[in-house]
Amino acid sequence: MKTPIFSALDFVMVRQGDDAGKAIAQSVELARYLEKLGYHRFWVPEHHGVESFASANPAVLIGHIAGATKSIRVGAGGVMLFNHPPLVIAEQFGTLASIYPGRIDLGVGRAVGSATPKEPIYKEALRRDPQLSGDSFPRHVAELQLYFGAEEPDQQIRAYPGQNTNVPIYLLSSSGYNAQLAGELGLPLAFATHIKPDNLIPSVKLYREHFRPSKFLSEPYVMVTALALAADTDEEAHRSFTSVEQLFLASIRNGPPKLPPKVDSMDGLWSEEEKQAVGQRMKSAILGDPATVRRSLQALLQETQADELMLWSTAYDPAERFRSYEILAEAVASLQDQSEVDAALVS
Secondary structure, rough: OOOOOEEEOOOOEEOOOOOOHHHHEEEEEEHHHHHHHHOOOEEEEEOOOOEOOOOOOHHHHHHHHHHHHOOEEEEEEEHHHHOOOHHHHHHHHHHHHHHOOOOOOEEEEOOOOOOOHHHHHHHHOOOOOOOOHHHOOOOHHHHHHHHHHHHHHOOOOOOOOEEEEEOOOOEEEOHHHHHHHHHHHHHOOEEEEOOOOHHHHHHHHHHHHHHOOOOOOOOOOOOEEEEEEOOOOOOHHHHHHHHHHHHHHHHHHHOOOOEEEOOOOOOOOOOOOHHHHHHHHOOOOOEEEEHHHHHHHHHHHHHOOOOOEEEEEOOOOOHHHHHHHHHHHHHHHHHHHHHHHHHHHOO
């Protein structure tokens, strides 16, 4: 088992009774706390028209969070590449990298970043080119790489700031397409287990099979994103997790999606069919007390041989979320210690 790096994904979740400003302030506070705990990076996604997430503009959020922290890497997990011209993205992230050198990451994906029933109208509102398809994605990634790299002699369009900032690009994936492409391009892979858990192992395998060394990476680099909620007891973790279950239940019903307070039990709040549907979405979640989450993280690492874990932990009570990330950091640190012991025994 590899010695993992641990990082955090934050959806800038809006709780019931709060607004976007409060959610953003809480994310900044969380980033500061995770920096003290030793988390390597802090990423925010791109979402549009989703009331539960105040993350419509990753570049603005990243600048705000990076300005409030000192050393933790801050990035997008990720920018939806078809929503914006690559030149604009390069200029935004080139500007961020110029202000915060060595601290900015760019994860890119192909989705819209909106609730599935609303995707067509948000595609139109974002002025997405209707001719764009998955086949266009490699060209867009190559264009970004051009704008972040050293200026080419015959390069007509240049990104300033952007050129020579070498902002690292990660390909986000919940299926095989981006996983294979990341391998072929020699780029790091960030797999969204919380979106398509069944695709995790096949996609990681596909990535490694198709990996070609590049000027960016000499060997594969796998980052696995996982929904995880830890507490001092299993019971506390499961009770806190009812907020997330209610959120996903609301999304199934197309209801108001802000994060609700936890409840003692979900019984009576959902039908059997809804329970199964939410359970299917949540089946990869890492949930429990310190010993339980340590075993789950260890199993995930053994199964994927991931180089980095990006943990998404959310709770209605900010103190419970802080405690969860603290327990998760301790669990990963203990796995790192175990890896060092195992390596010493082998040698």
